[in-house]
Amino acid sequence: MGDVLRAALREADEVDICVAFLRFSGLGLVVKELEAFTARGGQLRVIVSTYLNVTQPGAVRVLASLSGAQIKLQTGPKGLHTKYYMFGRGRDRRTCWVGSSNFTKSGLFSSIEWNTCHDDPEAVADAEALFTELWERADVILASDEAIWAYERTFLAAQMAAAPPTSIGTGFTAPLPNTAQGEALAQLARLRRDGARRAAVIAATGVGKTLLAAFDAGALACELGRAPDQLSVLFIAHREELLQQACAAYRQLHPAATTGLLVSGQRPGHARVVFATVQSLLGHPELLSRHYDQVVIDEVHHAAAASYRTVLGRLNFHFLLGLTATPERADGHDVLALCDYNVAYEVRLPEAIDHGWLIPFHYFGIADNVDYTPVPWRSGRFDPEALENALLLESRTDLILRHALEKGYDGRRRATVGFCAGVRHARYMAETLGNRGFRAEAITGTVPPAERQRLYDDFADPGHPLEWLFVADVLNEGIDLPAINSLLFLRPTQSPGLFLQQLGRGLRHHPGTEVLTVLDFVGHHKNALVPLQALSRDALRLVGHRHLDSPLQFSPPTDCAVVLEDQTQAILLKVQRELPAAGGKKAHAAAYRLLREELGRPPHLMDFWGRSGVPGFQELRRTFGSWVECRAAMGDADDWERRVERDPLAGALLRAAETNLQLQRVGAYAVAWAMVFFPDDPASGVNAFFVRFPQWRVEQDVEPARALKTLEKKPAWGVLLRDGTLDPALRARLRTDPRLAEEVERRLEYLLAGDHAERHGGVLRTPGALTRYHGYRRSEIVNHLGVQYDPARHNTGAVQVGSDIALLTQLDTRDARAAHQYRNGFLEDRRFFSWESQNRMVPDRGSGQAVADHRRLGHTLHLFAQPGGAGLYFYLGPVDVDQVRGSAPFTAVLKLPERLPATVEEQLLGGG
Known part of the structure; x- marks a missing residue:
């Protein structure tokens, strides 16, 4: 319904709304459209109820401040439960919606609601007459300042009665x-x-x-x-x-x-x-x-x-x-x-929100009025003192306060934390708001712990007037203040990690708070895109309430919203254009430099492992050729690296250690490590490998001879081996150059970390925890079947664990070998999917029968589709076999749980 309202506000001349409840959580997501509607002369009339003290007085005040808007409060003892929206474009084009959607986040965007649209002139006229009757009732009064203040006193008393004082302790x-x-x-x-x-x-x-x-x-x-x-x-x-x-x-x-x-x-x-x-x-x-x-x-x-x-x-x-x-x-x-x-x-934070373990957020990107050009940039961030000087502006405080009051908060009373650039900035913000009649305090690392605790307790107490905290060097981590319901990011973001930690301060569940309101003041500088990049889910969902009001491509978590002003979008698009295109040498070099600035030193290989927003090492290797070549190109190679780059034998060993062998067991890696650190007795060194990497003891049963044969088949390693061990010249080199062995270990360490996370770090869940149209890696799919991923056992297109069978299909297999080019795809009737088995699979025995006769055998089929030959598999739900044709291979027509939604079709098939 929120999308309907947004679209109508862009086209209508008249809008009448009558709802029981109005809250900032819904108003904030359409306030930009409401402002544009009234600014161009649109006629807005709204009736909201004070019934049960759910409507927020501040939200009524924002609506009433819109130019030309007419807002009324229903204040009588009789409950008002209407949900009515009328949109008029002249007398001949009038529609109304009647149903269950209040003017709240849940009513407009996230809950299951039922609304019906009426465009029959007679029905619309009847509805408009009823609206007029309500508009003229004696208990429906103009939302004047006096009326809002009177309701606010009642509202605050009710909130106090519902929420006794609490302490974070x-x-x-x-x-x-x-x-x-x-x-x-x-x-x-x-x-x-x-x-x-x-x-x-x-x-x-x-x-x-x-x-x-x-x-x-x-x-x-x-x-x-x-x-x-x-x-x-x-x-x-x-x-x-x-x-x-x-x-x-x-x-x-x-x-x-x-x-x-x-x-x-x-x-x-x-x-x-x-x-x-x-x-x-x-x-x-x-x-x-x-x-x-x-x-x-x-x-x-x-x-x-x-x-x-x-x-x-x-x-x-x-x-x-x-x-x-x-x-x-x-x-x-x-x-x-x-x-x-x-x-x-x-x-991570997006997944925790998706699971409902944290509350969702509404992120508002506000165009900053600070010129960051003169502020010096050093070591990946702005000069702290110069940055604070640039932010201490009365005009900026005006901007911050205007948007904070307009976007409001969701909760029983305001509990706003502003993250500042430093101690002076925090004190300045508290003082300037205090001068304007608000109760605000500054908390910094210089405040003694006991005093900080007292202020936190006052802030968490719903009966205390303290509603604004401006902080520097505190509240970034550890302290629990569930009462927080709105955050202000008042300085340029330093890093994705710090931004997410600060954002997490307000995402805890708290009575009366459905959503966290986040205001970020975005300027034109190098880190402007960092917050949105941090908020985006890595595994994109194909469909759902993403509320991304922007041409910038980001995917926030479930039921979260990203709302950007037009000027903010222009700033971010300009910054985006100034960045190198994704992939390729320029982009990877830029990512390397940013990471170096953030760390304050040249990155180590493991700095690229598991880090969001930077390329993985294998991407860097494909771009630059090797880790040594990467460091040389970035000006970070030392004398040893420059020498080894010219040494064919040592260089070959390092490149071999960088090669992802995609092994199904750790044995070959253990033998490779042992040959480097125990060149004269690699067999005994295998046991030492499991002392060095204790997390791999789960695979300690290694046969060195068999593992060595696996290693010999890999071209990068095979050229270095002679008679079951390393080349004699290479062994001699390792005895005199300990750094060579250390560098080999660093490269193996990177590969081993990724393999272990995939094969032994998966969280075991159930198929019931799968979310339709979410993307999953193969290992995650296996984990949802209740077992740890084993690349030796779970590398087929039909993975069975117990009574559950996951069908992992590729929609485009043209780039695969001929034997692996399957004809999978949606039928013209998008309720059905055609799945082709492997060439030798038959429908009357073995794994083929488990699929074809799944209902009689008590199996559940779970269908996943991968758009191309790589990337995530998207879950299409549990399916039933509708018919089977042929044998070795055979084709099964699978019935989907619902007709494929248009948005999913567009993402998976490009609209085809």
Whole structure:
């Protein structure tokens, strides 16, 4: 219905609306069209009800401020539940919609609603007469300032009665793990069974990483055959507030355990569960000398600092758990190396929103009025002092306040956080809003922890007048403030990781808040596109409520909206044009330079692993030829690399180590590593491989001779092997050049990390968790069948696990070998799909019969379609076999659960 309303506002001359509820969540998504409609002289009349105190007074105030709009409030005791929209284009073209859609996000965009359109002149005239009757009722009054203020007093009293004061210190109330925590706990337990002693969990802000660590402590205690209160734990974080929250979580879940903090003069004594900052641990060798069953590093992207490495180098532990939302942070150099690149579980922010674990957002891109041209750009960001000077403008405050009041918030009362460029900027914003009659405070890293806590508690209290916080160097991570319902990004975004962490501050579920309102003030500078790139899902959905109001191609998560002003779109399109085209040497060189600026040093190979927004190493390799050639082209190659580039033997070894062998088992990689580090005795070195890469112990049963034969068949490695081992000259070189072996390991490390994530890191789910028209990798599809992906077993077009069969089809196989060119495609009646089996498959036995006779055998068929020969497979739902023709191969006509939607057809077939 929101799309209907938007389209009508662009064409109509008159619009009448009568709804029970009006909220910012719906108004914000069409306010741009409403402003344009009234600005060109369109006649707008709206009746909204104050029934049940659901309509937001601020939203009524915004509507009433539109030029020429006539807004009325129904204020009587009788409930008003109408949902009526009339659009007129002269007397002869009038339509009305009557149904169930209120003027809210859920009513217009995300809920299942039923509205009927009427264009019969007599029916429309009857509806207009009823609207006029309502318009003239005695209890329907003009929405004057006095009327809105009177309703606002009633509204606020009702909100107070519904929401007693709360404190962020009492937020841990869940006795059981949520869905994401349950999945992560299962993955951690499995990895420990496989022998892992370190692991990282990457989870979006708001999913509950701290509580997860407390749950995992209980699980680890069970694995060790102990009571939870007998477990020894060290929890490390970089801020006192994080430790206080973690301590509260452990105390709630394990009340019998003794806990202690090493902060602000407190000492843990003989407590078994210790919470400490890394700085405080350095002065307490007695704590570093203990043996801990569980060591937790919160916000592990900070662990690259020298102080962390000193502490971790002295700790003795059974299991180390690293927690982070964004391992790619600039301050996160090699943090995953601390966890053996062993990612137990990963759920990024878009996926968490898709699952409903976080609330959706409405992102408004506002054109900034700051000229960033004179602000110096150094090391991947603006000069901090010069940037603050540029932002301290009264005219900018006017712009910020105007849009903040217009776009509003969804919730019982405003709870807005503004992220600022620095301490001066935060204090300036709080002061300027205070001068305009708003209650605002600045919180920075210079504010003592106790004072910060008091301000957070005031802000979370719905009865307190504090509604605006302007922050710098705090609230980026760790602190839970579920009351936040609107965010202001008041300085250029530094990186995708930092943006997502700050965005996550407002995405926690909170009573009365359906959606987070986000205002980003977008200027013309190098990082202007970063927020939208960070918000986009990697796995595009083919259909759904994406609400992307822009010609820029981004795909926000489920039920989220991206609304850009025309001027903002012009800015972003200009920045986009200034970037190199996707792919190719220029684009990859630009991505390399941006990453180098963000990191403040030349990237390492592993900096490209798992990082969104940058090309993978294999892409760089195809572009530049090799990693050494890439670094040379970017001016980062050192003397050793320049020499090795001219050495045919050593250069060939490095290029071989860069080759993705696409192996089904790790054995060949283990042998290759062993030959490099144990050139004289590679057979014994195979066991050392599993010590170096403990996450691969699940595949430790390796036959070196058989693995060597696999390696010999690969051209890149075969030319380096003589008589079952490396070329003698190469072995001699390795004995005298330890860096050569180290460089080989770095390349293998990259390949192994990707293989392990695909084959052993998948989260096991059920077919019921598949979402129709979402895109999935093959390994993810297998994980949804309830098993770990095995490339040796799950490489066919029909993958069966138990009673479920996944049919993975390609719609265009022209580029495949003749034997693999199947005739798959939709029939003219888009309710049916024609699937062709493999050449030897028959419909009356084996796997062919499992498909053809699936109903009698009790199997469920799940159909996936891949548009081309690579990329994601899109889920088309469970299907039934309608008819079978032929044999070896045979064709099955599959009936889809619904006629293929036009939007899906366009994406999959290009409209053909």
